Every structure is written in structure tokens, then in C-alpha cells.
Amino acid sequence: MFKKTPVAAGLAAFASIIIAGGCAVADAGKTGNVDYTAMTSQELAEYLIFEANGFNVDQEVQEGGTAKQRLVQDEMHKACSVIGGGKPDQATLDAVRTAAAASITYPEGGIQLGDWQKGRELAWSGFGYRIGHNPDDHGNRPVGGNCYNCHQLATDRTGGTVGPSLTGYGKTRGTSEAILKYAYDMIYNPHAYFPCTNMPRFGSSGFLTQDAIADIMAYMFDPESPVNE
Amino acid sequence: MFRKALLALPVALALGATANAQKAPEDVLQGLIDSIDSSYLTQSEMNLMMMPDSPALWLIDDGKDLFHEARGPNNVSLETCDFGKGPGVLEGAFVEFPRFFEDTGRVMDFESRLVHCMKTIQGFTDDDPAIRTKHGNAADITKLQTYVASLSNGHAWNPPMDHPMEQAMRDAGEVIFYRRAGTMDFSCSTCHAATGKRIRASVLPNSNVPEEWTKAVSWPAFRVGHDNVRSAQHRVGECYWQMRHAEPVWGGTGMTAIISYWNDRARGQPAILPDMKR
Numbered sequence: 001m002f003k004k005t006p007v008a009a010g011l012a013a014f015a016s017i018i019i020a021g022g023c024a025v026a027d028a029g030k031t032g033n034v035d036y037t038a039m040t041s042q043e044l045a046e047y048l049i050f051e052a053n054g055f056n057v058d059q060e061v062q063e064g065g066t067a068k069q070r071l072v073q074d075e076m077h078k079a080c081s082v083i084g085g086g087k088p089d090q091a092t093l094d095a096v097r098t099a100a101a102a103s104i105t106y107p108e109g110g111i112q113l114g115d116w117q118k119g120r121e122l123a124w125s126g127f128g129y130r131i132g133h134n135p136d137d138h139g140n141r142p143v144g145g146n147c148y149n150c151h152q153l154a155t156d157r158t159g160g161t162v163g164p165s166l167t168g169y170g171k172t173r174g175t176s177e178a179i180l181k182y183a184y185d186m187i188y189n190p191h192a193y194f195p196c197t198n199m200p201r202f203g204s205s206g207f208l209t210q211d212a213i214a215d216i217m218a219y220m221f222d223p224e225s226p227v228n229e
Numbered sequence: 230m231f232r233k234a235l236l237a238l239p240v241a242l243a244l245g246a247t248a249n250a251q252k253a254p255e256d257v258l259q260g261l262i263d264s265i266d267s268s269y270l271t272q273s274e275m276n277l278m279m280m281p282d283s284p285a286l287w288l289i290d291d292g293k294d295l296f297h298e299a300r301g302p303n304n305v306s307l308e309t310c311d312f313g314k315g316p317g318v319l320e321g322a323f324v325e326f327p328r329f330f331e332d333t334g335r336v337m338d339f340e341s342r343l344v345h346c347m348k349t350i351q352g353f354t355d356d357d358p359a360i361r362t363k364h365g366n367a368a369d370i371t372k373l374q375t376y377v378a379s380l381s382n383g384h385a386w387n388p389p390m391d392h393p394m395e396q397a398m399r400d401a402g403e404v405i406f407y408r409r410a411g412t413m414d415f416s417c418s419t420c421h422a423a424t425g426k427r428i429r430a431s432v433l434p435n436s437n438v439p440e441e442w443t444k445a446v447s448w449p450a451f452r453v454g455h456d457n458v459r460s461a462q463h464r465v466g467e468c469y470w471q472m473r474h475a476e477p478v479w480g481g482t483g484m485t486a487i488i489s490y491w492n493d494r495a496r497g498q499p500a501i502l503p504d505m506k507r
Contacts, residue, residue, distance in 0.1 A: 037393040041400035045408065045486070048401055054483025055475040063412070067475035070411040077409040084407065085422045085437070129412045132469060132476035146413075149428050161427045162420065200413040207412055 062129050062138050063206065070131070075099065080196035093195040100191035103204045111184045112214050113175075119219030120226070122212055123147040124157060129207065145208060145216050150199070153219070154226035163199060170221035171228035183220060187213050255280035257383045257501045258444065265440040268425045272432040276453065276505045285375055285451040285458045285503035288366060292376025295369055301351030301359070310346035312339070312377065313389075323381035324500050327489045329392035336398045338488045340460060341480045343373055363479065365457045375449045375458055375503050382502040386443060386495040395489070398482075402490030405483065406436070415472040417487075421445070431507060436494045443498035446491045450504035458503065461488055 034052075036044055048054040049071050057068035073081070076099065079092050087093060125144020130136045136143075151166045152159035159165075173179045185192050188203030202208040208216070219225050252260075255277065262270045271277075296307050312322035313330070326339040333345060344360055347353045347369075353360050362368040390396050406417040420428065421436045434445035448461040462479060465487055469476055477484045 036397045036401075039397070041397070041404050044397055044401040045404035048482045048486055049405070052482045053478055054481045054486070055477050057475050059475065070473060070475050073408070073410050077414065080414075081407050081409045081416060083404060085418060129473045130470050131473065132466060134470065158430045160429050161425075162423075162433075198415075198419045200415070205412055205414070 056132070059131055059135075061131055062136065067131055076191060076196075076201075087196050096191050096195035097193075100189045100195065100201070100204070101185075103201075104185055104188050104192060105203075106184070107210045107214070111177075111180045111217070113180075113218040113221055114211060114214030114216075116215070116218040116222035116225040119145075119215035119217070120154070122216050123153055123219050143208065143212065145202065145212065146200075147216065154229065156226055166220060167227065169227055170223065170225070175221050180217070180221070183217055184213065187216065252383050253281065254283070254382055254501045254504060257499050258504070260499065261440050261444065261501075265438070267438070267441050269432040269434045269441045270444055273507055276507065279453075280505050283451045283503065283505050284366070285449065285505070288372045288375040288449075288458055289379045289503070290376075292372035292374070295372055296376055301347065301353045301357075303350065303352035305351055307346055307350060307373070310343075310350060312342060319377050319380045321381050321384045323378045323502065324384045324386045324492075325389055326492065327395070327398065327485050328389050329394045336392075336394050336485055336489065338461070338480070338485050339377070340370065340374060340462060341485070343370060343377070344480065364459075364463070371449065371458050371460070374460060378449055378500075378502040381500055383499045385497050385499055386446070386492050388489060388492045388496070390493070398486045399489040399493050402486035402488070402493075405487055406490050410474060412473040415474070417468065417472075419472075420468075436491075439495055439498045442491075443495040444501055444504060446488075446495050447501040447504040449502070450506045452506050454507055461491070 034047070036047075039047060050057065050068070055067070055071060057066060057071065059067040061067050061070060076096055079088055079096050082088055088096075122142065122145045124147075125142070126146045126149055127141050128136050128138065128143030128146075147153060147166075148157060148159040150160040150162035151164065152161070153166050153169075155167060169183075182193075186199075187208070189201045190197045190199040191201065200207060203213065220227055222228070258270065258277070258280070261267075299306050309316045311317075311330075311332075312319065313325055313328045314320075314322050323339055326342070327336050329336050330342065330345075337345065347360055351359075355361060359369045363370055365371060388395070388399070390399065406421075409416040409419075418436070420426070420433050423433075424435045424438060424441070426433050434441045436442050436445070446461065448464055449458050451457075452459045452463075462477075462484055465477055465484055466479075477487065
């Protein structure tokens with residue numbers, strides 16, 4: 001599993017040395033005695049994020065703790081953030097892939113398909129873990145899979161194209177143990193197959209529960225599901 | 230093809246005659262549509278049709294009155310406000326933000342500079358509704374911003390990079406743009422580094438295509454789905470909400486860095502001000 005290492009820690013120490021030597025940073029944007037131009041762009045970005053009132057890092061978040069942890073990068077985040085776009089080198093990709101594969105855990109009793117009708121609504125729902133001015137209250141609604149944001153599934157609703165179309169997923173692939181495991185892994189941590197993919201790690205991150213994953217998989221595989229019409 | 234060629238002709242003539250700034254926002258957008266094949270620019274035929282009657286156009290008039298009216302505890306207008314091109318110079322000022330200001334010692338986005346002038350010149354404080362109310366058509370800040378922005382319609386984005394602080398903020402913004410984090414592992418580039426991709430039905434603008442990106446960063450815009458004019462800060466805030474990241478502070482350093490990078494990516498392309506968006 002990836003360890004959450006605050007990259008800002010070293011920088012914070014660096015900044016506090018400067019501040020200790022002069023007056024403190026007055027408010028957002030006021031640079032005080034902190035010389036932005038003496039930092040690398042990476043250092044300045046971390047400073048703006050964690051130290052210069054750039055983001056509302058004290059807001060409470062659904063998973064417990066504060067919004068600060070939403071901006072702290074783990075090893076995958078760091079490895080896969082390439083300034084200007086593109087992918088990191090092959091050795092880095094391999095390390096990301098290996099760590100992702102190791103992060104996947106399976107439900108007791110093996111991978112099961114749940115209720116495709118519940119899965120249909122979960123696949124459509126973009127609800128969950130949003131914060132800021134309008135935080136999602138998980139007590140009111142289940143956390144959704146956000147699948148349609150990026151994927152076309154059943155064609156009765158419009159899906160996005162950031163990810164590949166999944167229309168007819170089960171119909172064209174069957175329901176062998178191997179393909180069920182592949183789909184489960186892809187939802188749980190897709191970096192195991194596509195290191196530095198744009199797709200979230202819905203299992204590793206704790207975004208979706210095992211039940212939600214089973215329902216969404218049923219929506220993908222059940223012959224009765226409109227995905228497979 | 231033929232229609233496109235016909236439409237492109239007067240645009241080309243207008244550009245040659247430096248009449249670009251006098252064009253309506255929909256004409257600026259049409260010029261971009263004619264210049265590049267972009268499903269982002271053309272995605273809403275309805276918005277293209279509605280632009281000549283955009284509710285944002287009313288805010289220009291309201292904002293103009295507010296700008297030139299003696300207001301606030303000091304009972305003076307904003308006519309002496311320096312938006313970077315000298316006191317009272319508004320023409321083309323908006324597309325040269327964010328910029329470094331000697332009097333504050335920091336890089337400011339347009340909205341921060343406007344608030345600064347309202348405080349220092351007119352004497353408003355954070356508690357006054359003129360400054361406190363930041364959202365919606367009725368907000369003074371929305372009206373004033375829409376007015377000043379409209380005086381940069383058709384002007385090419387040209388945020389200055391002469392001061393080292395301007396370059397530093399732009400470069401930090403670039404890092405932030407590509408910096409993955411959060412519950413969903415997203416960065417800005419997750420959605421804005423490819424052409425023609427959609428989130429559900431909405432075509433996403435590509436930050437690597439300036440002709441597309443200029444529309445993406447052309448705020449204030451009448452946001453049809455919100456029935457209100459919104460600013461660049463609203464757009465950034467909404468993206469961060471969707472990304473599940475921490476919210477950028479209004480007028481804060483993170484917001485300024487991101488907008489510095491944004492506007493730089495649209496450099497050289499004409500701004501659509503005010504724009505209309507879904």
C-alpha cells in the first residue's frame with residue numbers, strides 16, 4: 001500500500017526558517033519575507049497548497065480528518081504526475097503496476113455479482129466525497145460509482161468518452177472467473193493493468209464498498225442488464 | 230465547407246482592420262470556430278444562438294454605471310483604479326491578468342485587484358455587501374467584472390511574464406494543474422489534456438489547444454445551467470469540487486497560480502467576453 005508522505009513537510013520547515021527570521025506571512029498572497037522566486041516551481045506549488053492559505057485545508061471530510069489529506073500526494077500520485085503531460089519512464093510504470101497489484105484485496109468467498117438494478121443507479125450516480133461549498137452528505141445517499149462520467153454503458157443514458165465504451169461488456173466477454181477478476185481488479189485498482197491511468201482506484205481508495213462493486217459488476221455482466229441488451 | 234468559408238471572409242477582413250475589439254462576443258467565438266475543427270467550441274448550437282441576447286450583456290451596462298458612480302465611504306468612483314495599464318485604463322486590461330502590482334507586492338487575479346481598489350479607493354470593507362457578496366448577477370463584483378472584461382472582448386490573452394513573480398506563479402500553477410491527488414486521483418489534466426473527450430454529454434476543452442482553451446478561460450460567462458453570470462474563480466472552484474480536492478480559497482494564492490497558468494495557455498487567442506456556457 002502507498003504511504004501518505006506529506007511532501008510539504010520539508011518545505012514547511014524551509015519556509016518557517018525564513019519566517020522566523022522576519023515577519024510572518026500576513027495573508028493570502030502576501031509574500032512577506034518568503035521569496036517565491038527563490039523556490040522551484042514544485043516547491044512553490046507545495047508552499048501555496050499547504051502554507052500560503054491557497055486552499056481550504058481545514059475543512060472536515062467524509063472519510064474523517066481534514067481536506068489537507070486530499071492534497072497530500074501518495075507514491076502513485078507523485079510517480080504519475082508528469083508536468084506537461086505524458087507518462088513517466090518504464091521503471092516507474094512497472095513500480096506503480098507492482099504496487100497496485102499488491103494493493104488489491106478480494107471479498108471473502110470470492111468475487112460475486114450483486115444486484116444489477118442497484119448497480120445501474122450506482123453507475124449513473126456522480127455522488128460522493130465532494131467537499132468545498134456543497135459537501136456530499138453520505139447519510140442521505142449512497143456513494144456512486146461515477147462510471148457514466150467517463151464511460152458509455154447501457155445506451156439509454158449518455159456516458160462520457162474519457163474512458164473506453166463498456167457497452168455490451170458481459171455479452172461480448174462472458175462471465176469466466178478470469179474476466180470477473182479482471183473487471184474487479186480494474187475497478188479496485190486499475191493501475192495493476194494500466195499504470196498511471198486516469199481512472200480512480202475505487203477499491204484501494206475506499207471510495208466504493210465491496211457491495212457497491214458487486215452491484216456495479218452485476219450491471220456490467222448480468223445478461224438481464226441493459227448494458228448487455 | 231462553403232458556409233464556413235463565407236463566414237471566415239468577413240472575420241479575416243475584420244481582423245485585418247483591427248476591428249477585433251469591436252466585435253460581439255459571438256463573433257469572436259465564430260472566428261475561433263472557423264479557425265479550427267473543435268467539437269468543444271461547437272457543442273452548443275443553442276448557446277451560439279442565444280449569445281446575442283445573453284443576460285450577461287445587461288450586467289455590462291449595470292457594471293458601467295457602478296464603475297463610474299461615486300460610491301462607498303469615500304464617495305468616489307473606481308475611475309482611478311489601476312488595473313495594470315495605468316489609472317482608469319480599462320481597454321484590454323482584463324486579458325493581461327493575473328499580473329504583479331508594486332503597490333501590493335503580489336500577483337493578483339482580476340477579481341482580487343477589483344476588490345483591492347474597492348477597498349483602498351472607495352473605502353469598502355470585507356463586511357460591506359459590495360465586497361461580501363461574490364456570487365450571482367446581483368453582486369456588484371459580478372457586474373463590475375463583466376463590464377471591465379467586456380472591454381477586452383476580442384483582445385488576445387496576454388498575461389505579463391516580465392516580473393519574476395508572474396513567471397513563478399504561472400509555473401507553480403502549471404505544477405498544480407498536473408498534480409494528481411485526492412480520493413479520485415485526479416488533476417486538472419485528467420480532463421483537460423486531450424481533444425474531443427466528453428464527461429457525460431459535455432465536451433471538454435483541451436488546455437493544449439489555445440483556440441479551444443481561450444473559450445474555456447473566458448469568464449465571466451453566463452452559465453445557462455446556473456442562470457447566473459459566473460467568474461473564473463467559480464469555474465476553478467467547481468472543478469476542485471468535482472475532483473474531490475480541497476477547495477481553493479477565494480482570491481487566494483492557489484487560485485491566482487491556477488488562473489495564471491490558465492490564461493497563459495490561451496495566450497495569443499482572442500477572449501470571448503462575456504461568454505456563454507452550458
